[in-house]
Amino acid sequence: MGILKTFALGGVHPEENKLSANAAIEVLDLPKQAFIPLGQNLGAPSKPLVKRGEEVKTGQLLAEAGGFISTPVHSPVSGKVFKIENILNASGYKQMGIIINVEGDEWMDDIDRSDELSTNLDYSPEEIIEKVKQAGLVGMGGATFPTYVKLMPPPGNTAEYIIINGVECEPYLTSDHRLMLEKGREIVVGTQLLMKALKVDKAIIGIENNKPDAISHMSELVKNTEGVSVQALKVQYPQGGEKQLIKATVNREVPSGKLPIAVGCVVQNVGTAFAVYEAVQKNKPLFERVVTVTGKAVKKPSNFLVRIGTPVQQLIDAAEGLPDDTGKIINGGPMMGKAISSTEVPIVKGSSGILVMKEEESHRKTENACIRCSKCTYVCPMGLEPFLLSRVSRLGKFDIAEDEMIMDCIECGSCQYTCPANIPLLDYLRLGKNKTGAIIRGRGRTA
Amino acid sequence: MNKFTISGSPHIKSDESTKKIMYGVALAMAPTMLVSIYFFGFQAIRVLVLACIASLFFEWVIQKYLIKGPVTIDDGSALVTAILLAFNLPSNLPSWMIIIGALIAIGMAKMSFGGLGRNIFNPALVARVFLLISFPVQMTSWPKPEGFSIGLSDATTGATPLGIVKEGLGAGKTMSQLKPEIPTYIQDLMGQMGGSMGEVSAIALILGGLYMLWKKIITWHIPVAMLGTVVIFTSILWGIDSEHFADPVFHLLTGGMLLGAIFMATDMVSSPMTHGGQIVFGVGIGILTVLIRVWGAYPEGVSFAILLMNAVVPLINKGFKPKRFGLKPAISKNS
Numbered sequence: 154m155g156i157l158k159t160f161a162l163g164g165v166h167p168e169e170n171k172l173s174a175n176a177a178i179e180v181l182d183l184p185k186q187a188f189i190p191l192g193q194n195l196g197a198p199s200k201p202l203v204k205r206g207e208e209v210k211t212g213q214l215l216a217e218a219g220g221f222i223s224t225p226v227h228s229p230v231s232g233k234v235f236k237i238e239n240i241l242n243a244s245g246y247k248q249m250g251i252i253i254n255v256e257g258d259e260w261m262d263d264i265d266r267s268d269e270l271s272t273n274l275d276y277s278p279e280e281i282i283e284k285v286k287q288a289g290l291v292g293m294g295g296a297t298f299p300t301y302v303k304l305m306p307p308p309g310n311t312a313e314y315i316i317i318n319g320v321e322c323e324p325y326l327t328s329d330h331r332l333m334l335e336k337g338r339e340i341v342v343g344t345q346l347l348m349k350a351l352k353v354d355k356a357i358i359g360i361e362n363n364k365p366d367a368i369s370h371m372s373e374l375v376k377n378t379e380g381v382s383v384q385a386l387k388v389q390y391p392q393g394g395e396k397q398l399i400k401a402t403v404n405r406e407v408p409s410g411k412l413p414i415a416v417g418c419v420v421q422n423v424g425t426a427f428a429v430y431e432a433v434q435k436n437k438p439l440f441e442r443v444v445t446v447t448g449k450a451v452k453k454p455s456n457f458l459v460r461i462g463t464p465v466q467q468l469i470d471a472a473e474g475l476p477d478d479t480g481k482i483i484n485g486g487p488m489m490g491k492a493i494s495s496t497e498v499p500i501v502k503g504s505s506g507i508l509v510m511k512e513e514e515s516h517r518k519t520e521n522a523c524i525r526c527s528k529c530t531y532v533c534p535m536g537l538e539p540f541l542l543s544r545v546s547r548l549g550k551f552d553i554a555e556d557e558m559i560m561d562c563i564e565c566g567s568c569q570y571t572c573p574a575n576i577p578l579l580d581y582l583r584l585g586k587n588k589t590g591a592i593i594r595g596r597g598r599t600a
Numbered sequence: 601m602n603k604f605t606i607s608g609s610p611h612i613k614s615d616e617s618t619k620k621i622m623y624g625v626a627l628a629m630a631p632t633m634l635v636s637i638y639f640f641g642f643q644a645i646r647v648l649v650l651a652c653i654a655s656l657f658f659e660w661v662i663q664k665y666l667i668k669g670p671v672t673i674d675d676g677s678a679l680v681t682a683i684l685l686a687f688n689l690p691s692n693l694p695s696w697m698i699i700i701g702a703l704i705a706i707g708m709a710k711m712s713f714g715g716l717g718r719n720i721f722n723p724a725l726v727a728r729v730f731l732l733i734s735f736p737v738q739m740t741s742w743p744k745p746e747g748f749s750i751g752l753s754d755a756t757t758g759a760t761p762l763g764i765v766k767e768g769l770g771a772g773k774t775m776s777q778l779k780p781e782i783p784t785y786i787q788d789l790m791g792q793m794g795g796s797m798g799e800v801s802a803i804a805l806i807l808g809g810l811y812m813l814w815k816k817i818i819t820w821h822i823p824v825a826m827l828g829t830v831v832i833f834t835s836i837l838w839g840i841d842s843e844h845f846a847d848p849v850f851h852l853l854t855g856g857m858l859l860g861a862i863f864m865a866t867d868m869v870s871s872p873m874t875h876g877g878q879i880v881f882g883v884g885i886g887i888l889t890v891l892i893r894v895w896g897a898y899p900e901g902v903s904f905a906i907l908l909m910n911a912v913v914p915l916i917n918k919g920f921k922p923k924r925f926g927l928k929p930a931i932s933k934n935s
Contacts, residue, residue: 162925527874
């Protein structure tokens, strides 16, 4: 363990509340019905390949990629396709999805279901990328960017580092933490596969210092693995943001408006590294993931291995029920997660946690006048001025918003978390980003 | 089915609040309040209490009957303004002048700009300058800080160290001739010098400043830039001619220098938003203060300097942007 590094600008340190850190991953029962949305990645939705009434097996391809930035979707269960219709997603929108009535659990024959560690690295980069693509992998930290796209740097860019994101800076969430403790060896093999795919010889696993067991476990595992190292990081939100993690681990700054590859880095979540291992070594598509179910009123904060498409209600039941005073349910962590309107919403590839909040925690405090304390500016990890950006967004002055670099906002919420006047800064920043982005895209079309 | 609250992230909030900041500032002013009560006795309590009651009253009246909006006098901001106003007044000031001061601070400098967070100038300083110009005699006759006295009658009055030096140098005396007339540095530190209630004890002010730094209510940028500039500027003058210019330590410890640097210039509302801007702001105040003290008509220049720099804060905010992530030179297109 080296000295503790962190990123340079801004940041906050919310109460960690890692209630489920000691709860080993449990396999959750299969749902009776699985709800599988067809847009589980950032980018174009997938196109369905199955019909109503068709029998499917676990791991069978249900839908193919609908474009370059898109991924295939596989059946998380075996059974019969009940319907293909609009289903409610975590954002509160109806979205095309496949509903499957579960019958037994019959897996595709080509999936290796054994638990045995396979360390075979004898694959070409193209083979690895193809397997990752076919397995429908997306970034499992929540952004759900198709993984294979990240493994194919645009011409003129070369990767030097793979950074494996084991930061888990969101309060409450522990799925990555548990995965590192229980599937550490697989994560290391997944990391080596990613290194091969990108032809890099250096990988850094970044872990925040509030997970000392994971740091020592992973350090032990990579001791004899050439090129892979573990970097302990000072606890600081939003260190799990790509740009912040790159700054913290290799001290490079991704230029404004550019991708991490511009500074020779590719960041992948530990969950993604594990999925890469399973896809390549076990031929297993992405149809299950680890999800934390937590919250101060939850009786049994847990980490579950869950099939995609399982309704949130079932996870909450397994954590011993929804408390009566529940006011809000969040898909993800408390800083960046989305509040969901119904427990019928299914788990998707990007769901890292379900946070149940009490009624009294779930309301915002009364907004007061801005006292120009600058605290939003001090904590902004991108060096922006949230008070100014929110004001110009409110006034519709998107030209100023653009000049003041609103598009660099990573929506981490540090400003709003800190604001003494309880101003919903990020609400206005999102509005401003949305409008400014539309104006910029429109300009591109006419030019 | 339960109805769940839907709102955008983040779903948690730090325990920072306007109230916490304001009452934190009030607490940081406690040592200075105690010292002023120790030296000026019952009169100091009178000024403090009257300033607080009048300020809160005017804010309440204006919010309830003129603006007809929500009443927020419990947020602590009027209280902070009131205590700062009291710190800027001599302890023997007639009561009705204190009430006028509170009306100017709250009514004119704060509420007429739109209330908390919208005022350009520091309200307490606006009131001080208003009173200084309107009632120059009463505002510059300082009771000597003798120790606690119950008496309501005026104690012996005397000039401030800055006043003595200004007048003495003006009359052709040299610094070494003036030395016996002004308090020693130890006396300045502890509080035994003439002046406004809040100016007398450097140690109490520094204690308050350290508390605010620790609680992250203020950052070091403004006080350090301002005091550093004063030290450098006055050191140069003193180095050139130590008989006709006071030394830097004298400038630092006397008058409203520390009160201004720690509690006035650092006022969140009327100071710049970025550290770069804050340094420019502090340097500007430092230069203006020395210019006014040494060559101006008034012995004291801190209040004028801060108000003048308050006026250019919007400009400073445009020109000094935070260090942006992923952009090497942090220069704004709008500057």
